[in-house]
Amino acid sequence: MTTIKDIAKVAGVSVTTVSRALNGYSDVNEKTRQKIMAVAKELKYSPNTLARSLVMNKSNTIGLLVSGLTRSSAKDNFTFKILSGVNEYLSNSGYDLVLFSTTSTKQREKTYTELCRERRVDGVIMQGIKTDDPYLIEVVDSDIPCVLIDIPIESDTVGYVTTDNISGAKKAVQHLLELGHKKIAMVNGHEFAFVSKRRLEGFMEAHHEMNVPVNPSWIVSGAFDEDEAERQALKLLTDFPEITAVFCASDLMALGVIKAAKKLKIDIPTQLSIVGYDDILLASYVSPALTTVAQDIYQMGYKSAELLVQMLQGDAVSHIITLENELKMRESTAKNHDC
Amino acid sequence: MTTIKDIAKVAGVSVTTVSRALNGYSDVNEKTRQKIMAVAKELKYSPNTLARSLVMNKSNTIGLLVSGLTRSSAKDNFTFKILSGVNEYLSNSGYDLVLFSTTSTKQREKTYTELCRERRVDGVIMQGIKTDDPYLIEVVDSDIPCVLIDIPIESDTVGYVTTDNISGAKKAVQHLLELGHKKIAMVNGHEFAFVSKRRLEGFMEAHHEMNVPVNPSWIVSGAFDEDEAERQALKLLTDFPEITAVFCASDLMALGVIKAAKKLKIDIPTQLSIVGYDDILLASYVSPALTTVAQDIYQMGYKSAELLVQMLQGDAVSHIITLENELKMRESTAKNHDC
């Protein structure tokens, strides 16, 4: 592998000059620059980023720390969309992307901070980390620039991007209320996600504003899992047959609820309205097509990368980005038959 | 950031000893090792992989060069599954993953080889690269260890993993033939994919073995694109109403064909049987559920990583891995009504 030294030797100049020529400094004669360029090309020179990073103390690498990179996460390709968005921005920005995955057993051996430090990433984007993850706090408290997805923590070195989950949930529930539903259940995600809390808030607010009482027994946790949601819904719908609508904190869980309803021979949407959250691909293909609140996950990834790079360059105006979402009405919701 | 030098100073030993202690060499007293470990922990030492890689001439990094990391590729999450599989294997192997994407404009500025060399990756996995990509040949001809997905090129430094596309296509077409179909069309992918060629071969072989003639006009290209496949199918099915079945080289294209059939008021499967390829998530959710030949894409990713690591360690017995596939019969195929 040819180095800067080889070029220097062939071109008859010092390594300093080669370095400065290649990096476009002005204190090298145009003639010699040409010469150096030519030699570099001829020798098929590729700069060694390792050496460069070492001396410059900057790796031009950003880490992506995700949790959903498993075989099973194909349905809900949240992680994939984040990744695509991040990648899209980064590939035009001079940063490379290294992937850290927490799926493995490795996660217990090394903390996220250690992973980042060892690879000397300039910054890190984190997604799918639970709020009670001790390693999360460690990173946030470290000096590693960091942007979180759907975790509202802000500091000098950490920012986040999220969507307006309160308003999203509110839109969904308002829609149900406007359809005449008064007995609305909620299948929430697990408690270690901020989005769960926010969506619950939105659920509550919508009820309060319309002066409709909330029954706490109708709020269950589906752990963001299709099967668990199905089990919970099965119980919920048998215990409380008066329920006419259910709001799910994710589409995946909504699919579970649909299955439960089918098992109980409850027709959707005539007997039961369902609205989900995320607008995953399946939402529009499943039958009945799922009414859901759509968030632009790809955009979240893109914006995360943008924010992080801005933070690294010191020109981030705000460390917080909140994206809008949109209620997509499809076939899983209808007027309350009791009205 | 604390270095090995700092530890040496505090522990009162040389950097050599610290290095050797930390790396588990036997020529350091257990007492001093303990001491060094303690100091390292106390100072929150993280080894600098950049420096290590530089001197050892090995980055413990493998590159993943993919093409399908775009917003639009959410439906067909081939790339995501590959990525998941690769990541799964790698996260337990001591290698980190850096992502190169060819979606950007950057691809024309730097060749794949340059990307790999600059980052000093130990090896690279490539997916979604077209066979006529000039940069592909460059990498293959270089000394960079490399495993290709669905591109059968083998050498000292390159291996590949693929599925048995001939037999896969054959199974699909045999199934149609057994159902009594004699006028079978094929919507193939673009010509710059080896899988297209192989699947066409399988298509042909199945016909020959059953002594059923093939009509070349019934073989069209859908470019692996849903919309293009729909357009082609529209034309095909109007021009040749005698066609009773179509084999598609991808599920995505099969979805396009289904749309075309719906537009033409052709019922599936009573009037037209369709079989796809890939078994994407949508295949089982779409209506009618798609008969298709399933390949374990996640496994392809996993095996790719495994193969590459074996090659790097010099203990790969073969550079070729061929995975099996399986015909999944669902609702989009039925007995030929003319029988």
Add this chain to the structure above:
DNA sequence: CAAGATATCCGAAACGTTTTGGGAGGTGTT
């Protein structure tokens, strides 16, 4: 023409590791 300015170049140090080739001291063997 002296003095400063400018253009062009370079030597050497630095980044944080690993590794080579020893060397000191102790123990056992003959």
Add this chain to the structure above:
DNA sequence: AACACCTCCCAAAACGTTTCGGATATCTTG
């Protein structure tokens, strides 16, 4: 007593860059 052999440690070189602080030659200016 001489020798071999451990055990434990270390100094220095090397990896491929960037950058600091000059050095030299040429040009400009008063």
